[in-house]
Amino acid sequence: MRGRTGAWLVQGVNQRTYVAKWAQPGSVRGLISEMYAGTLLSHLQIRTPPITILDVTDGVLLERSDYLRIRGIADRARLHPGCHYGSLVEPDLERQAVYDILPTALYRTLDNRMDFVATLLVDKLLNNRDYRQAVFYRQQRGRRQLVAEMIDHGMCLGGDDWVFEDAPLWGIHVNPAAYDEVLGWSQLEPLLEEIRELPPALLESVRERVPAEWLLIEGGLAGSELDRVADLIMARRTKVRSLIQAVLDLPDQTIFRNWGCASPIEYPIKKDCTRAAANPGRLSASSGAGD
Numbered sequence: 001m002r003g004r005t006g007a008w009l010v011q012g013v014n015q016r017t018y019v020a021k022w023a024q025p026g027s028v029r030g031l032i033s034e035m036y037a038g039t040l041l042s043h044l045q046i047r048t049p050p051i052t053i054l055d056v057t058d059g060v061l062l063e064r065s066d067y068l069r070i071r072g073i074a075d076r077a078r079l080h081p082g083c084h085y086g087s088l089v090e091p092d093l094e095r096q097a098v099y100d101i102l103p104t105a106l107y108r109t110l111d112n113r114m115d116f117v118a119t120l121l122v123d124k125l126l127n128n129r130d131y132r133q134a135v136f137y138r139q140q141r142g143r144r145q146l147v148a149e150m151i152d153h154g155m156c157l158g159g160d161d162w163v164f165e166d167a168p169l170w171g172i173h174v175n176p177a178a179y180d181e182v183l184g185w186s187q188l189e190p191l192l193e194e195i196r197e198l199p200p201a202l203l204e205s206v207r208e209r210v211p212a213e214w215l216l217i218e219g220g221l222a223g224s225e226l227d228r229v230a231d232l233i234m235a236r237r238t239k240v241r242s243l244i245q246a247v248l249d250l251p252d253q254t255i256f257r258n259w260g261c262a263s264p265i266e267y268p269i270k271k272d273c274t275r276a277a278a279n280p281g282r283l284s285a286s287s288g289a290g291d
């Protein structure tokens with residue numbers, strides 16, 4: 001599999017397929033970030049694979065190292081059987097194609113395109129330092145309807161060291177077509193409100209699921225570190241709107257290309273649309289779609 005974490009495709013005893021990400025020194029914070037983001041996204045009904053803690057056997061690790069050895073690929077991982085992170089692969093890989101990249105014209109056929117802007121709010125809350133990644137596939141074989149599933153949240157919580165800083169372009173998906181149905185604040189307010197009201201118990205539930213052995217693998221990562229990031233997340237709940245405003249305030253922002261337009265505009269953008277860019281930070285929408 002591609003990717004910097006050395007993810008690996010495995011099959012569970014339940015016959016389901018998972019992308020396994022390995023718990024080893026240096027990776028555990030990223031896995032915990034995946035757990036926080038996956039839990040929050042699912043809670044907000046944004047499409048993302050359910051989080052699974054895999055119990056990986058010696059046999060799987062041997063198969064993996066044989067695979068690498070035969071192909072002459074250096075194996076720098078220090079893996080032990082036990083708990084590792086699993087991201088469920090929902091489509092049937094024997095029959096369904098899964099794509100990392102979607103042609104721009106196909107974004108408008110996505111069943112859940114609004115999930116991208118919803119995920120951006122969560123990425124801002126969780127201080128995702130990466131761009132927003134997703135996989136795309138057809139929900140049912142032979143059907144045209146595509147869905148996007150949000151994956152790879154390992155750089156949330158401020159990245160590898162859990163140091164929170166902000167930058168307007170962090171968390172943004174690579175293709176702005178993902179945000180073309182976003183017209184103004186009125187679409188975002190309900191979710192912003194839900195985020196402001198996120199219960200602390202949700203974060204506690206993540207903490208309880210973090211395998212104790214991961215903390216040991218990470219050189220005795222302290223439970224108080226988990227409390228610290230949970231407190232930081234809670235404190236950021238009211239900050240998300242201003243973090244989105246920072247995106248809108250970018251000079252000539254081209255992320256929300258239809259912000260301030262009167263109605264959803266399919267790609268390509270209508271030429272007669274009045275854009276907010278002439279008045280950065282304040283919207284000139286006449287439709288009531290913005291504020």
Ligand SMILES: Nc1ncnc2c1ncn2[C@@H]1O[C@H](COP(=O)(O)OP(=O)(O)OP(=O)(O)O)[C@@H](O)[C@H]1O
Nearest residue numbers: 002003004005006007019049087088089135151152
């Ligand atoms: N749940 C999933 N369903 C289908 N495919 C997946 C899933 N999770 C990951 N993948 C595939 O595995 C690849 C690697 O996953 P991911 O991006 O999470 O790993 P990573 O090592 O963190 O990558 P990066 O280099 O972006 O940090 C993805 O590009 C995607 O193709």
Ligand SMILES: [Mg+2]
Nearest residue numbers: 003004133152
């Ligand atoms: Mg990735």
